[in-house]
Amino acid sequence: MSHDVVIAGGGPVGLFLACELRLAGVTVRVLEQAEDPRAALKRLPFGMRGLSAPTLEAFHRRGLLDDITRSQRAKHDTGGAPPGAHWMQQARRPAGHFAGIPFFHEAIDTSQWPYRLPGPAGTSMAVDMESLETALAARAHALGVEIRRGLAVEGFDQSGDGVSVHAGGETFHARWLVGCDGGRSTVRKAGGFAFAGTDAEFTGYCVEVELAQPDLLEPGRHYTPTGMYTFARPGTIAMVDFDGGAFHRTRSITLDHVQAVLRRISGIDVTLTALHLAATWTDRARQATAYRAGRAGRVLLAGDAAHIHSPLGGQGLNLGLGDAMNLGWKLAATLRGDAPAALLDSYERERHPVGAQVLDWSRAQVALMRPTPSTRALEAIMRDLVGTRDGATYFAERVWAVSLRYDLGGDHPLVGRSVPDFALADGTTVGERLRTGSGLLLDFDSRPSLEALASRWRGRIAYAAGGVKERLGLNALLVRPDGIVAWAADDAPRLEALAAAAERWFGQPA
Ligand SMILES: Cc1cc2nc3c(=O)[nH]c(=O)nc-3n(C[C@H](O)[C@H](O)[C@H](O)COP(=O)(O)OP(=O)(O)OC[C@H]3O[C@@H](n4cnc5c(N)ncnc54)[C@H](O)[C@@H]3O)c2cc1C
Structure with missing residues (x-):
């Protein structure tokens, strides 16, 4: 049986992408080389990972945060914190580090982040990979993703309307192939993706x-x-x-x-x-120069398959999950046929610069670890700077990715950023309203004209009206399925500008 999408690799990125595609109504088959879901995890003795703000927001927007917490609790059923989380509970709570130089929660000035509202998705959380993958696999199963284990993708052929993927003596047909098969990606190599960057020092x-x-x-x-x-x-x-x-x-x-x-x-x-x-x-820090390649352009990369760097600062998983959240709804709309022109190209345009920044962030840490006297002198200065309030705030902002912003054009400072988790009058939050995977038009002044406009994209843009507890000076917002603000108005909205933004991200109205 042919599927819309074959995903090579059932790690966290492949599984989350599969969930995103299924949520949007696309059929997905995941091919994972490991028979045992825990086999890959055994490679790493230190299974704890730090999740950053965009990842926690993404999981909140899909109702996965509770699943992951439950899965983690079931594994560590002592009722206490999972191993490795002990450092979170110290008196002066370390909030993260840069090249091993810690910064502390108490020093961080969160008032410098005006668009963050308190909510279930915090700024950071420690999670163990097994619990994370268990929760993601359970969600994928519940959504109807087909996961085939013990099948290593060996290569593929592309044609104008599909891809034939070869694995374990079988051939699987799909309209698209996404390589989520980790840092040594077979899909990346077989697809001839250039992988540019710097070689290892240590x-x-x-x-x-x-x-x-x-x-x-x-x-x-x-x-x-x-x-x-x-x-x-x-x-x-x-x-x-x-x-x-x-x-x-x-x-x-x-x-x-x-x-x-x-x-x-x-x-x-x-x-x-x-x-x-x-x-x-x-x-070693390398990144695919393009995330979509091949003559027919039906092969994409996400996660470690698209970028590798040292685990210093722990950002690789977050980067990959961010790729999945960005790609899922765009590929689904392309498959459904309602995607606006070039929507899929915006995946690489938005995510490649984020990946490049993370690679540079890891390189900067390597520079501070070299065993030379001048590096130790530089590290002492960095330690002083990280210890200041502005320093700790800067490093927290970068490590937690709280100010991540895509360059979508436009003047409003919220466009391209993650939507604040507004508490709506009916007791729900914006994060909860995004769980269906559609876009959202938020109208704090309940105008029939805006409701009528949203109804023209029925099924693609939901409408939520009414006052909110804290509106941050805003009047109305259009939010993409991945929770990124596509358009925002502080005053009475201009309907033509809103309609143009809706067309840009959701295609032609029905
Ligand atoms: C010591 C260490 C600590 C880290 N700490 C953090 C942290 O705190 N925070 C953070 O964000 N990141 C951290 N990372 C990075 C993070 O673990 C990775 O970025 C993340 O696992 C990438 O997920 P992925 O799904 O893209 O790839 P992977 O997790 O590598 O999954 C790829 C999957 O594809 C499968 N596969 C491979 N080849 C094939 C094939 N040919 N066919 C089919 N299946 C295939 C593999 O079996 C695997 O299941 C750390 C990494 C290390 C090594």
């Missing part, structure tokens, strides 16, 4: 070990002439070895190798008696 290690004499190592972070290591008792060690990324995945990680690297970096004659878990990573 190999990073995350290991869980047993030490003959744990007291030889001082807990905490240590910069040394050959790299950096952090040690947490009893045996969790992270290391950065400036070897040009030479080790990464060239050999399997042995106890002897980890011990040798730890001795060299720490300068201490430690002995490891057991190696329980180990993962390596590098600061």
